[in-house]
Amino acid sequence: MKKQDRHSFYRLGPEQILQAVESVGFECDGQLLALNSYENRVYLVGAGRESIVVKFYRPNRWSDSEILEEHLFTEELAEFDIPAVPPLSIKGSTLFHHDGHRFAFYPLKAGRAPDLESREQLEQLGRYIGRIHAVGAVRDFEHRPTLDVGTFGDDSYEFLIENGFIPKELEAAYEKVAEDLLHAVEARFESINPQLIRLHGDGHQGNILWDVSGDGAGSPYIIDFDDARMGPAIQDLWMFLSGDRANMSSSLDILLTAYDQFHDFDCRELALIEPLRSLRIMHHAAWLARRWDDPAFKDAFPWFNTQNYWEQHVLSLKEQMAAMQEPPLVWI
Incomplete structure (x- = not known):
């Protein structure tokens, strides 16, 4: 696996994003929208009939073990019908690697900020x-x-x-x-x-x-x-x-x-x-x-x-x- 590089992460562009998504087996339709995230890079990607969210992890922040433990926690919560949003599991995996980047996929969820006066x-x-x-x-x-x-x-x-x-x-x-x-x-x-x-x-x-x-x-x-x-x-x-x-x-x-x-x-x-x-x-x-x-x-x-x-x-x-x-x- 190619070593993660922060400058490559900073320069992450549409071509690298779509190549990474397609490396897992998705067929992208070219739609790509950057979502509001700074610590990681998060994008909405068109993949056929539905859109998915792909999250690229910032290099050298979490180890693979730490990321997978977060994934397992959200899966555990979802098993108890708690509305956390776990990553998509594809062929038994939730964390993927491509060209030095680590990433995960999530289902698209829509909603607005809660009303804390309610x-x-x-x-x-x-x-x-x-x-x-x-x-x-x-x-x-x-x-x-x-x-x-x-x-x-x-x-x-x-x-x-x-x-x-x-x-x-x-x-x-x-x-x-x-x-x-x-x-x-x-x-x-x-x-x-x-x-x-x-x-x-x-x-x-x-x-x-x-x-x-x-x-x-x-x-x-x-x-x-x-x-x-x-x-x-x-x-x-x-x-x-x-x-x-x-x-x-x-x-x-x-x-x-x-x-x-x-x-x-x-x-x-x-x-x-x-x-x-x-x-x-x-x-x-x-x-x-x-x-x-x-x-x-x-x-x-x-x-x-x-x-x-x-x-x-x-x-x-x-x-x-x-x-x-x-x-x-x-x-x-």
Whole structure:
């Protein structure tokens, strides 16, 4: 197998995409549409009577074993009638290789973003996430990583400092607030010592497609398990909360009341919401920095790595230090 090369991945074009798809046995009709994805390259491809989605994996991010473990998890969920979207299995395989690229196929699913102000939709989300976690708690991942302070926080901090992304005049302020925040987050995790289970890992509105093609309120497709990993259950819930404290408390009550029908929720994990938000902020900045040699990122995120961006980043970390001092949300 030809070694994966990030520059070949950056230059991935229609000819290479269609050749890869046809190497598996599909007959392409020439229709090709790039879908909204930056970490990987995802395309809608016409293949005869129906269209399929092909996902090309970014080189050197996941091993084949880690990718296949994600595939197996979504297949396991689908066996329990949970609306995750597993990859297509073709002649017993879900991961394919061509000309140094790794890719998988998915059925096309249509839907729109969920309405997080809808009680009925929040209840459905809570039930399905509870069911995902009930399955996820049965066994651990063997190959995929864990969401922890080291990989999301410490590694992100060190990458930005060591690779010169933080402007010199902001280095002292960034180092002080980042180190203080990481110590506080680490202490919070140690005090709670949450149970770690298999997660979606990136539970937010953009990874839910709400199918409203039938009668009633419809139902969700839960997509993109690319960040699946071990972690605390609250990771798949907290990003569905927004607004002021009263609004978040109301949404939390709806989600967890539905969730708890299928999987017990440890209320101590509510104290991890702000620590997890802090880690996500730090990890996102480092994620952009790590991908900054990818032309697609420069086109999509032109505001990154500017003086204003880093000033706002330092301010966000200071705001998180303050948020860490507030009492956590409560579910009664």
